[in-house]
Amino acid sequence: MIVCYAQGGGxxxxxxxxxxxxxxxxxxxxxxxxTGSPFAGDSRVVAGRPVLSAPAGLDRDALTRWIGGTLAGLRxxxxxxxAFPAGLSGELSAAIVPAGTRVVHLARLLRWDAYRPLLAADPLEFAETRLVEPVGDAHRAYLEAVSSVVAPLxxxxxxxxxxxVPTEPGGWLIVHSGPVAEVSELVAYALDVAALDGARPRFTLVSPSRPDGLxxxxxHHDVYPAWPLFAGADRIVTAAGCNVxxxxxxxxxRHRMLPFPRRFDDQYARAARARRPIS
Structure with a gap:
């Protein structure tokens, strides 16, 4: 069995x-x-795989105990x-891993100075860390210290x-899973970009819920995954999340990005990197 730990609300x-x-x-x-993600209840997202969520209201120590007990049962x-080598709140440490379990880390860009205080005194030791995008120097140095292999994936x-989905050929897509306030901000940004370009495209918002005042x-369509729609769009307006x-x-x-602030993700650095011309 493979257990995937994907803690985070997005x-x-x-x-x-x-x-x-x-x-x-x-x-x-x-x-x-x-996972505790609210999207885990969507069969399109988890593809029918079983999901276990910790009881609500656990503090970090109680969450660590719940994870350890769950892994001991699943073996x-x-x-x-x-994403987070010590979990979203520092709940992961070497003590929770059953003997004989191989541990893999999927690493993405983090605001490392903000995240570093959560690192455990007895960190997880990774058989391999796979970088799904480049990370900062200090972040990478930590991963190399706790991983047998660090390599891109x-x-x-x-x-x-x-x-x-009845999207207009050559229209513009606005794609975001939330929060709702950010969806509304992306819509306004897309309208501004179109006005600056002198364009009057057909817009389609792809999002789990329709914001008030659209x-x-x-x-509006609730589509998951959204990426199969990208090939037919003239412009795609999104935040600057890792996947999109x-x-x-x-x-x-075709891509227009509006990065949003996150506690640990660095959408601003990712957007700047994506916009940088290739020399």
């Missing part, structure tokens, strides 16, 4: 786990996902830890049928 953690399992060709091996062959999303003329920047790397001329 959709990106589960999307990355989904891509990892496809990229590594896990096949029919059982997979259990440990996984492999534990995959997404190009994620590939699993194939999907073409979504049955301007007339903007269609990866998925749109082949179409930089």
């Amino acid at each position: 959709l990106g953690h589960l999307t990355r786990i989904r891509a990892y399992l496809h990229t590594r060709e896990v096949g029919d091996e059982p997979v259990t996902i440990l 996984p062959r492999e534990l995959v830890v997404d 190009t994620l590939v999303d699993p194939p999907e049928p073409e979504p049955a 301007p007339p003329g903007i269609a 920047v990866r998925q749109l790397a082949r179409w930089p001329e």
Whole structure:
């Protein structure tokens, strides 16, 4: 069995786990996902895999005990830890890992100075750390100290049928999973960009929920995954999350990003990197 630890409130953690399992060709091996994400209840996102969530209201120590007990019961062959090498609140340490379990870390860009205080005194030791995007020097130095192997991994999303969504050929997409206030801000940004470009495209918002006050003329659809729609759009307006920047790397001329502040993710650095001309 493989256990994937994807703690975080956003959709990106589960999307990355989904891509990892496809990229590594896990096949029919059982997979259990440990997450508190509200998106874990969506069968499109977890692809029917079982999900376990910690009871609400646990402090960090109680969460550590719950994870340790859950892993002891599951006894996984492999534990995959997404994004945060010590967990979202520092809840992961070497003590929670059953003997014989191989631990893999999927690393993405972090605001390392903000995250570093959460590191455990007895850190997880990773058989391999796979970088799904470049990380900062201090972050990488830590990963090299606790990992037998640190190497890049190009994620590939699993194939999907073409979504049955009536988008306009050559229209503009606005894609974001939330929060709702950010969705509204992205809509306003897309309208501003179109005005500056002198364009009057058909807009389609792809988001789990329709924000109040969505301007007339903007269609809304709840589509997951959204990336199969990208090839047919003239512009795609998004935040600067790890997955969507990866998925749109082949179409930089179509992509417009509005980064948002995050506690640990550095969307501003990621957007600046993606916008940098290739020399």
